[in-house]
Amino acid sequence: MAGDVGRVEWRLVPGAVAVWLAGLGGLLVHWVVALAVGGVAVVAGIVHLRHTRPVRAIRAGWPLVACGLLALFPVTSRIREAADDPLRGDAARAAVVELRVEVAERPRKVRSSGFGAMPSGVRSVVIPVTAEGSRVLLFAPVEQWAELLPGQRLVANGVLGTAEPGSLTVAVLRVRGPPTQVTEAPAWQVAAQALRDGLRAASSVLDDESAGLLPALVVGDTEGMVASVEDDFKAAGMAHLLAVSGANLAVVCVAVLFLARLARLGPRSSAVAAMLALVGYVVLAGPEPSVLRAGVMGAIGLVALALGRERSALPALAVAVIVLVTVDPAMAVSFGFVLSVLATAALVLVVPGWVDRLERRRVPRLLAEAIAVPAAAHLATAPVVAGMSGQVSLVAVVANLVVAPVVAPATVLGLGAALVVPVAPWAADWLVRAAGPEVDWLVVVGRWAARMPGAALDWPSGWWGGVALALLAGGLVVGLRWRSARVALGVGVVVAVVVLLPVRALAPGWPPPGWAAVVCDVGQGDAIVLSTEDSGRVVLVDTGPDPAPVRECLDRLGVRQVALVVLSHLHADHVGGLASVLADRSVGAVAVGPGRAPDWAWRQVREQTAAAKVPLVGVTAGQRLAWPGLVMEVLAPQGKEERSETDGTAINNRSVVLRATTRAGRVLLTGDVELAAQAELLTGRADLAADVIKVPHHGSRYTAPDFLSAVGARLALVSVGGGNRYGHPSPQTLAALIRQGTRIARTDRTGDTAVVPAPDGPELVVRGDPRPPSRR
Structure with missing residues (x-):
């Protein structure tokens, strides 16, 4: 048998x-x-x-x-x-087309990390649509496009581009102008959107961090999330809580079954009620592929929990895979699909055995399940996550175990608030307040886990990295069945604790003592920190393209207060991280130059500083700013406020140029000035001589050798992202620096780099490496 x-x-x-x-x-x-x-x-x-x-x-x-x-x-x-879709040929020719399309999913806001016309997360949306059966991805401005709902039909005009390979999407349409001939959305979609909006509004009674998290937890709505909370959840291995998953649907269905039992409904009536709740929740969250996948996987999870036997659950999981890939072959290459299948397989195949073993060791069953579920899910999905992100979270299991007791109550209370807010706003307010402590706990745990030293271990990314971790995990699981293997693992842990940790502790700390300036590794962007004599108080010049990198750099430096944030100009790779700086530190003021373009960025900076109640001030050439141990002189630009620039080069040339006198010497900070602005500085009366130069515009080829010679720096800092599409830094610019004997440090190769005083003049210290960078 x-x-x-x-x-x-x-x-x-x-x-x-x-x-x-x-x-x-x-x-x-x-x-x-x-x-x-x-x-x-x-x-x-x-x-x-x-x-x-x-x-x-x-x-x-x-x-x-x-x-x-x-x-x-x-x-x-x-x-x-x-x-073989004809639109692929049109996309290859970059054809200008007019398409009649149907919206397939809700618009998703884009977070841009580049510079130019796109801000960080606020100016454009991506909308999956179908055009006569062909899948097309629309890139459109937020205005007039963000409020579209699935099922609406419209006419879109724009330029076709090629889609990423490996999907059923045949083309990308970069939209020109607003949608036309827009039809009404289906009534059920309008109702679902009203409930989502109502939940977001009801959540406003909580503080900003929790108010943004509750809708994300309940229906996957991350629009109002504070950026720092979202980043913390990713670092802590808790990002799955921000999307609708099978766990969400399982929680809802279990709650409905519990209520049905209290109402003494029969098995069939209870099953019907649970199925209606499942369908309703999918409609509320949005009938998108990820949500539909979650619905199927949630049903599989319920089968496993209800039967308690893997014999029936595994065939059900196989049926789910067959149905999902047959209905939508694109699921086969979706990382989310892979993660769902692996996590569900771990639930039905691994967890029951682990729970039984823990029970035999006198662990209460409820506690055993709380330990086994996150541990098995993390172990099963870790190879895929490592291949995607290049990191292995060392705190994910503990973090998810600690928050597990509050996820279900918060989800149920938040869902209840969404359902009652149209008819009883007072009840929704009560339910949201009841969910507040649970959501606050999620925020606290996410922040704690993300900021634990060594929270994530770097790992090779890509398929090979995932396969390597899978083999390692499989070897550990199989090997631990034998006593000798367990002894060997114990010895390995002891060696790591006794040998590796002291080596790490004896390694040079960060930041290096007496540091005067640090160029942060924020990718393709700028963020330079200047120290004052007041420990923990700094001046920050630019904030990088995204919230997380600049926040992490300031955390590493132990910065508590930012006396002044200077935005050299308003391109996204210089202002994208401002919100996180304002949210996480005490900031004295934010300073901008005369440039007020692009308009979206100027509006965003004003809104963010106003929300944080931080003064927004202007600086112009000739001003002098001083703190104990730090003096900054504004060398450029001259002129009145200017809002008319639309060209990227013109905006770059309006960058604020600063010369900072620090404990290590003079540091020239040049923003993204190009040839015209450099020529103005050369012909003016400004003293450009400095010991250290932040090379203009990430080392672009639009840097004059005469300008570099006039500065005469012995050290050069190039803030640049690895593998960027702009070709930064330019070989010509690097060659010009090398010819004059300048030592170069690039953040794409050395990471955070500090300027420190030395007997013979300033030196560079790379994070984790006491040796100065080479001249190569």
Whole structure:
């Protein structure tokens, strides 16, 4: 009997694997691969039928044949149709088109980390649409596009571009102008949006961090989230709480079943009530692929919890994979889909055994489940996460274990608030306040976990990194079955504690003693910190493209107060992190030069400083600013406020140029000034001589050798992102610096770099390495 059970458990798995491989190979390689996989599955199933006894053949052979046919049609046929779509040819020619489309998903706001016309997370949206059955991705401005709902039809004009390979999306449309001929949204979509808006409004009774988190926790609405909280959740391995997952739906359905039991409903009525709740929740969160996937996986989780046996849950999981990939072959290459399948498989295959073992060691079952579920899910998904992010979280299991008791109550209370707010706002207010302590706890744990030293371990990214971690984890799980392996692991841990930790502790600390300036590694952008004699109080010049990198740099430096934030100019790679600085530190004021363009950035800076109640002041050439141990002179630009610049070069040339006199010597901070502004500085009366120069515009080729010679710096700092698409820094600019004997440090290679005083003049110290950078 046991052997028969084993066969029943696994009979659908080969078919699910065949369908998944067909979608994966067809999208990542060629549709012919999907055809081959489907054909092999059909042939294998037929061979099994011919050489196996009838009962076993029915259980294993026919499902494999059926799945092979599904891989041939519709999986292969849909991938081939997308590959041959006429819009691909138009996209390759960058054709200007007018398309009548239907909105497939809610618009998602884009967070841009580059510079130019796009701010960090506020100016554009991405909208998946269908155009006569073809999948197209719209990039559109927020205005008039952000409020669209699934099911609406409209006409969009724009320029087609090629889509990323490996998906069913055939083209990208960069929209010009507003949508036209817009139809009404379906009534149920309007109602769902009203409930989401109501939840966001009701959550405003909480503080800003919790008010933004509650809608994200309940329906995946991250629009109002404070950036620092979102970054903390990612670093802590808790980002899955910010999206609708199978766990959300399981919580809702369990709550409904509990209420049905209290109402003494029969099994069928309870099942119907749970199914209606499941459908309603999917509608509320939005019928997008990720939510639909979560609905299916949530149902699988309920099967596992209800039956308590992996025998029935595993076939159900296989059916979910088959259905999802058949309906939407793009699921096969979705990281979210992979994570959902792995986490659900861990739930139904690993957790029951772990819970039983813990119970045999006298651990209460409720506690055993609380430990086993996050640990198994993290272990199963860690290889994929590591391959995606290049990091392995060392605190994720503990963080998720600590927050597990409050997630379900917060979700249920928040959902209740969303449902009652249209008819009883006072009740919604009460429910939100009841959810407040739970959400506050999530914020506290996320912040604590993200800021733990060594919270994340760097790991090779990409497929090889994921495979390596999977092999390592598998080896540990298998190896720990033997006592000798457990002893070896214990010895390894002792060696790490006794040897590696002291080595890390004896390594040079950060920041180095007496540091005068630090150029932060914020990617393709600028953020330079200047110290004063008041420990923990600094001046910050620019804030980088995104909130997290500049906040992490200031955390590493132990900065508590920012006397002044100077924004050299208003491109996104210099102002994108301002919100996190204002949220996390005591800031005295924010200073900007005469440039007031682009307009969106100027408006954003005003809104952020006003919300933080921080003064916004102007600086211009000739001003002198002083603190104990630090004096800054504004060398450029001259002139009145200017809002008319629209060209990127003109905006760059209006950058604030500062010469800072520090304990280590003179530091010239040049923003993104290009040739015209450099020429004005050379012909003016300003004294440009400095010991250290922050090379203009990330080392672009628009840097005059005469300008670098006039500065005559012995040290050069290039703030630049690795592998950027602009070709920064330019080889010509680097060569000009090398010819005059300047030592160069690039943040894409050395990370955070400090300027420190030395007997022979300032020196550079790279974070974690006491040796100065080479001249290469």
